[in-house]
Amino acid sequence: MLEGERLMIKAKNLTKIFNSGFLFTKNVVAAVDDVNFEIGKGEILALVGESGSGKSTIGKMMLKLLKPSGGQILLDDKDIWNLSNNKEFYSRVQGIFQDPFSSFNPIFKVNRVFKLVRQSFKKEVPASEWNDRVENVLKKVGLNAGEVLNKYIHQLSGGQLQRLLIARALLMDVEVLVADEITSMLDASTRVDVLEALLSLKEIGAAIMFITHDLSQAYYISDKIVVLYRGSVVEMGSIEKVFSNPRHPYTQMLLDAIPQLDSKWETDRIDIEDSDKTHATWKEGLCKYIDRCPITDTSCVKPILKLIEEDHYVACAKL
Template sequence: MIELRNVSKVYSLGVFGAKKLTAVDDVSFSINNGEIVSLIGESGSGKTTIGRMILRLISITNGEIHFNGQNITNLKGKELKEYYFKVQGVFQDPFSSFNPIFKADRVFSLLKSEFFPKLPESQWQEKVINSLESVGLNPRTVLNKFPHQLSGGQLQRMLIARALLLDSKLLVADEIISMLDASTRIDVLNILAELKKRGLSILFITHDLSLGYYVSDKSIILYRGSILEMGKTELVFSNPLHPYTRMLLESVPRLDKKWESFEIPERSITGFFENNRCKYYDRCLHATDECKKQELIEAEPNHYVACWRWNNV
């Protein structure tokens, strides 16, 4: 379906662009047909940047992204429009995707004028109704309403329905439930799982480990723009190999246990890392002078880790 090959994104900072910030550093992974892949990490780890590069909202500094074997990095015009027919995104704040002075279903009419200008109105309305019902919405409840008359969960489902109208094959879901209440979150997750059964591939971007575990087939742990651990979700969560993954899992609050703090090595106060060091070196409780920046190692089938000491920590 889609494959990232050694993708990097570097931003120029300062008045003359003399400083460089590497937001994504040599990232490679793939998403297969009908697969949900969770991209998990802290704020600033590069998750959204990866999603925006896949959606061609920002350019790639290095590397390539291939969709069904085609390099989409430099697509323009008609080819880019055809790409958007297959790949769509839904973002964190549903309210920001709607103009408050127009009714919410205007997002559907704009889609028709751009992608289906010759389709009869009766057939278009049937497509809209079928799409809304597929995400658990009652068309009579949400159509002809202004955004402020609908809940965040309803608006988010409308955006998913909009993506499905284009016969999308890949959905980039960037923190799409972080602004929703708990009861609505599970409904949206179940919708994604149902869409997966119909063949839709999903990149699920989140900082919440429990959500990633609930919905995904494969999980990718991202830190400072690099992949530290990757593999089948069951393997990553039941047998975490990288110290960072273990720290994340230990930080998840539990109802039956009081969370205990722990000391971070003094070297963590620098906030920087040397080029020849693992990016997690400054925070790792197990780091030694021998720690180097490593490629992903296949520790077991379908389970990769970027730590040469993965079996000795």
């Protein structure tokens, strides 16, 4: 557990239920089911799990884009939904998503984007000093000010735009960043540049939630990992411990899909695809992994997350 000064953001019993359809077609999905985690200052937490496991829903709740059905997100020990000043909230907490184009105004040049950051969040910085800061930050994320500042968004590549968004977060001195699949539209070499840029945010002490399908990238960049399965945490802990000693059969299956850890993100992307199981055997109160689990006796009750060694938790009734 992180305490006091080191803790930046925390999810406490976080839950999101979606209701869709009507009458006979009514569908209730527990997209996020009683999830707990903490991210400290200067820490990167990878959130992994297959499609539909609830990763983006957690990211959106951290960004106040979706209200939890239960539980809380705590920033400085305060529920973010009780913070009335959203401008202040978004000066501290920012998100970057898969498609960077949607985060920019297409009629602005890059220069204007950064001017607006100063006007909105850093008025106290004199214009000349701001220009120096912009240049330094661009250098930090591997971009050349002369090459990008005078361009429109459509004149830049996806990788350049993702790095501009990281530069913007650096200029704002953000304290929390939610990065949701930010490299999935990029080629392998550009992905490395974006991950390196993300590390510069860690250096300034930001707490980063790194949402990904790609376990190799998670391993390369993160300090901690949370493995989600159908909205529940099945395993979490320090990245080294979970990767070297995965205990949940789902995590073991995911890690078995990575051919070589030492080649990490240089290899092609390793996807975690939904195996489209029907969950035929699963009933309320039983383990959600029951239909896919190689070690169950089909009566495993819903497990609680147990500490099995320092910085390593697993939710499996068989352990």
